[in-house]
Amino acid sequence: xFGVISAAPGPEHTFLLAFAVGVFAALLCRGQACVGDLLLxxxxxxxxxxxxxxxxxxxxxxxxSSFVAQDPGQRPLLALRVAVVLLAMVGVRRHKDxxxxxxxxxxxxxxxxxxxxxxxxxxxxAGLLIRRQRDRETCHVPVWLMAALLGIPALxxxxxxxxxxxxxxxxxxxxxxxAWRERRNLFRAHAVALDxxxxxxxxxxxxxxxxxxxxxxxxxxxxQKTLAKIVxxxxxxxxxxxxxxxxREWQVP
Amino acid sequence: xxxxxxxxxxxxxxxxxxxxxxxAGLLAIAGLVFHNMDLLGDGFWYVASGRxxxxxxALPHADPFSFASVKERWIVGMPGACLLFxxxxxxxGLRALLVMGTIVEAAAVALLWLRAARTPFxxxxxxxxxxxxxxxxxxxxxxxxxxxGDLGFVLLLGMLARLRDGQRVHxxxxxxxxxxxxxxHYSFLLLFFVPLGAAALLLLEPEASRPRLRPFVAxxxxxxxxxxxxxxxxxxxxxxxxxxxTPIADDFAFFRSPDFHDxxxxxxxxxxxxxxxxxxxxxxxxxxxxxxxxxxxxVAAACNSLRWxxxxxxxxxxxxxxxxxxxxxxxxRQLSFVAAxxxxxxxxxxxxxxxxxxxxxxxxxxxxAEVARAAQRAQYAAGRSMDxxxxxxxxxxxxxxxxxxxPKYFHDxxxxxxxxxxxxxxDAGALWKGTPRFAEVLDVYEAGVVLWERGSRxxxxxxxxxxxKLAHEDAIAxxxxxxx
Numbered sequence: 001x002f003g004v005i006s007a008a009p010g011p012e013h014t015f016l017l018a019f020a021v022g023v024f025a026a027l028l029c030r031g032q033a034c035v036g037d038l039l040l041x042x043x044x045x046x047x048x049x050x051x052x053x054x055x056x057x058x059x060x061x062x063x064x065s066s067f068v069a070q071d072p073g074q075r076p077l078l079a080l081r082v083a084v085v086l087l088a089m090v091g092v093r094r095h096k097d098x099x100x101x102x103x104x105x106x107x108x109x110x111x112x113x114x115x116x117x118x119x120x121x122x123x124x125x126a127g128l129l130i131r132r133q134r135d136r137e138t139c140h141v142p143v144w145l146m147a148a149l150l151g152i153p154a155l156x157x158x159x160x161x162x163x164x165x166x167x168x169x170x171x172x173x174x175x176x177x178x179a180w181r182e183r184r185n186l187f188r189a190h191a192v193a194l195d196x197x198x199x200x201x202x203x204x205x206x207x208x209x210x211x212x213x214x215x216x217x218x219x220x221x222x223x224q225k226t227l228a229k230i231v232x233x234x235x236x237x238x239x240x241x242x243x244x245x246x247x248r249e250w251q252v253p
Numbered sequence: 254x255x256x257x258x259x260x261x262x263x264x265x266x267x268x269x270x271x272x273x274x275x276x277a278g279l280l281a282i283a284g285l286v287f288h289n290m291d292l293l294g295d296g297f298w299y300v301a302s303g304r305x306x307x308x309x310x311a312l313p314h315a316d317p318f319s320f321a322s323v324k325e326r327w328i329v330g331m332p333g334a335c336l337l338f339x340x341x342x343x344x345x346g347l348r349a350l351l352v353m354g355t356i357v358e359a360a361a362v363a364l365l366w367l368r369a370a371r372t373p374f375x376x377x378x379x380x381x382x383x384x385x386x387x388x389x390x391x392x393x394x395x396x397x398x399x400x401x402g403d404l405g406f407v408l409l410l411g412m413l414a415r416l417r418d419g420q421r422v423h424x425x426x427x428x429x430x431x432x433x434x435x436x437x438h439y440s441f442l443l444l445f446f447v448p449l450g451a452a453a454l455l456l457l458e459p460e461a462s463r464p465r466l467r468p469f470v471a472x473x474x475x476x477x478x479x480x481x482x483x484x485x486x487x488x489x490x491x492x493x494x495x496x497x498x499t500p501i502a503d504d505f506a507f508f509r510s511p512d513f514h515d516x517x518x519x520x521x522x523x524x525x526x527x528x529x530x531x532x533x534x535x536x537x538x539x540x541x542x543x544x545x546x547x548x549x550x551x552v553a554a555a556c557n558s559l560r561w562x563x564x565x566x567x568x569x570x571x572x573x574x575x576x577x578x579x580x581x582x583x584x585x586r587q588l589s590f591v592a593a594x595x596x597x598x599x600x601x602x603x604x605x606x607x608x609x610x611x612x613x614x615x616x617x618x619x620x621x622a623e624v625a626r627a628a629q630r631a632q633y634a635a636g637r638s639m640d641x642x643x644x645x646x647x648x649x650x651x652x653x654x655x656x657x658x659x660p661k662y663f664h665d666x667x668x669x670x671x672x673x674x675x676x677x678x679x680d681a682g683a684l685w686k687g688t689p690r691f692a693e694v695l696d697v698y699e700a701g702v703v704l705w706e707r708g709s710r711x712x713x714x715x716x717x718x719x720x721x722k723l724a725h726e727d728a729i730a731x732x733x734x735x736x737x
Contacts, residue, residue, distance in 0.1 A: 067513055069509070089545055099530060103530045107526075110522060110523050113513040183323075184323040185676045187698050188697060191697040
């Protein structure tokens, strides 16, 4: 049902890879991760991902452009924004300054929508705030939450298959006509056949294909005219025979 | 989530004044909805499809309206809405469609407003958010299945609130609700995702106070069964998934991120994160974090796609209402004064919005369609090989309604993922953008008549193109006819 993650490496891949490495490094070092560790992993991932493909427009004139999810690489960064707020919610939930911290992170979230480059500030400030208030008794992140945080960007990378094939199938005229027939666009098939026929010095396969498409479009009068041209001056005996057969078969009453 | 577990204590506002506030608020909501309600091309293809179903008493096997579609692939999406629209339009008129759309949408907003907040102060403040809900929806508000989708979502929020509070939801109600929703709008798929997502987020709640999760999963099961009650059975579910998750959706403005440099579009996510922060401190402590997380999910969805903005505001209302009910900053006299003033303002605005009325045909090319049909018939009679009518996507529905397949036209907004997934959608995009390919595309589809938006790029290109002449021009539309 779903396509796989696109093969070409992009900012999403760099980000995901760096994030995964950061989380597991933290787990390996401590045996368990805390929110601050996750934030640091996120910061690293964002920085590496952004450097990989300029996803944050860090070195471009549109640094201050607003967030657009449909731009390349932006959906995983939306997931990053969400993850930061979620981490702030979970990480400081029992701390006395939790409201101020969460308000600060939330405000930066909004700011990063107005100015996409502010995401870096959002992640860094959130990381510092949460790490400052870290309470090792309460900050431990459940494994399922870490899996979810890792999974959200991964899900963003799973793309549904494109709804339509390339609009201009390549190949010989006969193959292109077959491809457009397959896609049920007889007008496009007709255009290819017409172009093919125009290039023939004497009526041959191109004319025959044109007549066939005209017939499929329900334009038998036009098809008969084309067949008559083939019969009058055929490029080969096989084409003439096919034209005669078609003319008999599609006779207009 | 809309129902507080216990009825809050009334704030002491006189009952009559509270009643006046409710009536005036309802008037303002209905007025604003009616003021923004429109009948666009999409609404017309609902009517045309419904008429076809009523005339033939059968499901179609081929598309009767477009000459360029994949004929045998027409699945009538939202068949219940199509039938309903056709019945209303044919028996009560097009204006009645506007009224029906207004009633359904206003009912959704009003239900949310009155259920989420119960105290006068809560309702007073939440009324602003209710009107904002309509305003967020305004750019995309028209008579189509989406109005039923909004109502369905509000009812879904109410159901989730019941489950959170440990109350029972009768399976038959879920089955029937899902069946009705599936036949009215594709958004019935929310019945699968939202309860499952809510159940997952409830894992953030400590086990001692966590609601039972099984009823959430059971709701999805019953909803799945209910959604199979449609003319196409399980195939309709697959079709709906395909429609909802197609990447083509990214091409439409309302499925793209809003422009966050426009402050108006920033209000909904800003309110969302503000309520998220407030929910951590105020309201019932039980389920605070899952509700914050749910809100965060909808904030993200609204950042991803403009169309989710309305649903985000609905969730905001559902969470803010119970918090407001616990807060009483004004005394009775102050509250009475504010409520009286607010009622007066709402009543005046509501009446004003309603009295402005709406013309159901204001955004469709009524005169141009007549000219285009006459031009096409003339070309056909003259035996011209180029005699097809080419139109923009959003007017196709009106041509289906007005022409009923005679003549057929280029394309419409019924379904770009299957019906027009044969290259037509991309070619139509080239025409809409006025790319240099426009002449080639018009030749390929044997266009003899182009009915298009006045002042658009294609209009300007055809005005200067050899072999085309301008046959009609009005306030919104032009008709260009091929001369050779």
